[in-house]
Amino acid sequence: VQLQASGGGLVQAGSSLRISCAASGVNDRDYNMAWFRQAPGKEREFVALISWRPEFKYYIDSVKGRFTISRDNGQNTVYLQMNSLKPDDTAVYYCARDSEAFGRRVKKNSAEYAYWGQGTLVTVSS
Numbered sequence: 001v002q003l004q005a006s007g008g009g010l011v012q013a014g015s016s017l018r019i020s021c022a023a024s025g026v027n028d029r030d031y032n033m034a035w036f037r038q039a040p041g042k043e044r045e046f047v048a049l050i051s052w053r054p055e056f057k058y059y060i061d062s063v064k065g066r067f068t069i070s071r072d073n074g075q076n077t078v079y080l081q082m083n084s085l086k087p088d089d090t091a092v093y094y095c096a097r098d099s100e101a102f103g104r105r106v107k108k109n110s111a112e113y114a115y116w117g118q119g120t121l122v123t124v125s126s
Helices: none
Strands: 003-006 009-012 017-023 031-038 045-050 057-059 067-072 077-082 091-101 113-116 120-125
Touching: 003 091, 017 031, 017 091, 017 120, 031 067, 031 077, 045 067, 045 077, 057 067
Parallel strands: 009 120
Antiparallel strands: 003 017, 017 077, 031 045, 031 091, 045 057, 067 077, 091 113, 091 120
C-alpha cells in the first residue's frame, strides 16, 4: 500500500487549501482513512477521519466547522478541504490508512495506522 500526499503550500491566514492523498492499495475503499498533522517541535496529532462508510466523519474540535474530509473511491483519493486557515494549522499533514478493514472505531493513536503517506507541508502566515 502506498499513500501519496500532495497539495500543501504557503497561504495567508483566512485562506483555503485542499490537500489530497492518493492510495494505491487493494480494496482501499474498505478502510477508514485519516489525516494527522505534526507541527514543529510537537507530537503528531490526529485531525480527521472518514469511515469506509463515507457518511461517517470525525474531526477534532479545533478544526470542526473549518475542515472537511472526503473521499473519492473511484479515484482512490482522500481529500482534506481546509478553510479559514490559522497560523496554528501550520504543520506537515500526513494521511494514513487504518490497519483493519471495516473498522468501527475512531482511532486517534498514530500507532494504530499501518500505512502512511510522506506528508505535505502546510504553512499559514499571519
